[in-house]
Amino acid sequence: xxxxxxxxxxxxxxxxxxxxxxxxxxxxxxxxxxxxxxxxxxxxxxxxxxxxxxxxxxxxxxxxxxxxxxxxxxxxxxxxxxxxxxxxxxxxxxxxxxxxxxxxxxxxxxxxxxxxxxxxxxxxxxxxxxxxxxxxxxxxxxxxxxxxxxxxxxxxxxxxxxxxxxxxxxxxxxxxxxxxxxxxxxxxxxxxxxxxxxxxxxxxxxxxxxx
Ligand code: HXC
Numbered sequence: 049x050x051x052x053x054x055x056x057x058x059x060x061x062x063x064x065x066x067x068x069x070x071x072x073x074x075x076x077x078x079x080x081x082x083x084x085x086x087x088x089x090x091x092x093x094x095x096x097x098x099x100x101x102x103x104x105x106x107x108x109x110x111x112x113x114x115x116x117x118x119x120x121x122x123x124x125x126x127x128x129x130x131x132x133x134x135x136x137x138x139x140x141x142x143x144x145x146x147x148x149x150x151x152x153x154x155x156x157x158x159x160x161x162x163x164x165x166x167x168x169x170x171x172x173x174x175x176x177x178x179x180x181x182x183x184x185x186x187x188x189x190x191x192x193x194x195x196x197x198x199x200x201x202x203x204x205x206x207x208x209x210x211x212x213x214x215x216x217x218x219x220x221x222x223x224x225x226x227x228x229x230x231x232x233x234x235x236x237x238x239x240x241x242x243x244x245x246x247x248x249x250x251x252x253x254x255x256x257x258x259x
Contacts, residue, residue: 088118091125099136101129104143111149112142114173114194118152123175130179138179140202141186142195144210150193153220170194170226177201177227187211192250197224200231207253214250235259 090104103125105112112118122140129135142148151170159169176183176198185191185199188208196213199205207213215224215232223229224245232241236259244251251259 086121086125088115089121089125093135094139097134099134101125101132101135101138103138103140105141105148108143108145110152111146111190112195113150113152113154114148114198115152115155119173123172126176126179126183130181135181137182137184139184139186140176140198142189144188144208146189146195147185147187147191147211148195148198149190150195150216151226164225173198173201173226187213187253190214190250193217193224193228194226197226197228197231200235201227205256207256209253211253211256212250213244213253213256214248215245216248216250218246218248 088105088107090106092102094100094102103122105114105118105122107113107115107118126138129138163169173194182204183202185202185205186208187199187205188210190212191199192212192214193216196215199213215228217224217228224232229241229245232244235241236244236256240251240259243249
């Protein structure tokens with residue numbers, strides 16, 4: 049194993065993480081057995097033997113806010129990749145400005161406690177963490193709230209120089225309810241996790257790697 053893979057967060061030079069100018073402009077070629085007609089994500093096969101399923105979050109106008117339809121599409125592709133013996137690993141990425149700026153606030157704002165409790169709100173996101181194949185998050189730009197939590201559900205985080213991690217839910221009067229209170233603590237330690245959750249302050253890629 050490459051040494052870097054042992055770190056939770058590994059910094060890599062800018063430019064290596066976004067799909068970039070060389071990436072296909074439209075929907076990627078559909079992997080065998082998959083259809084490419086997704087509304088909120090782009091999916092393609094990359095790498096040697098095309099054994100990597102690359103999923104790019106694609107709601108740039110909303111900084112890739114993780115609305116339920118996006119997450120349903122994402123989980124569908126993760127499950128398909130998991131079943132497909134030709135796939136060895138999954139890479140999840142966003143763009144230079146945002147990996148994902150969080151769960152979709154506009155979708156959540158009218159929900160009451162009873163709604164989210166009875167409906168196990170966001171519980172299905174956990175399918176990313178439960179995936180039996182390695183899932184790599186390639187993060188640049190904002191990874192906030194649910195975006196940070198989604199990155200932490202992955203097995204490895206490669207962070208570009210523009211990456212910013214944060215759990216700003218406190219500013220909305222809620223908590224990192226998609227696993228962030230637990231995963232962030234395991235990733236960066238209790239003190240830094242408490243500081244991030246209680247202030248909502250972001251940290252950059254270097255700080256995240258050190259932590
Ligand atoms: C919905 C979002 C969004 C989000 C950004 N946008 N974040 N929409 N949900 N989480 C939208 C904005 O409304 C805006 O759309 C467009 O994206 C661009 O955002 P701007 O704010 O204009 O960009 P900028 O000034 O560059 O600021 C970037 C930012 C800021 C600092 C990341 O957008 C921000 O603070 N966003 C919210 C981050 C956040 O609170 N995340 C946690 C969400 S709660 P329009 O249409 O206005 O142009 C969460 C909880 C999970 O994830 C668990 C709960 C139990």
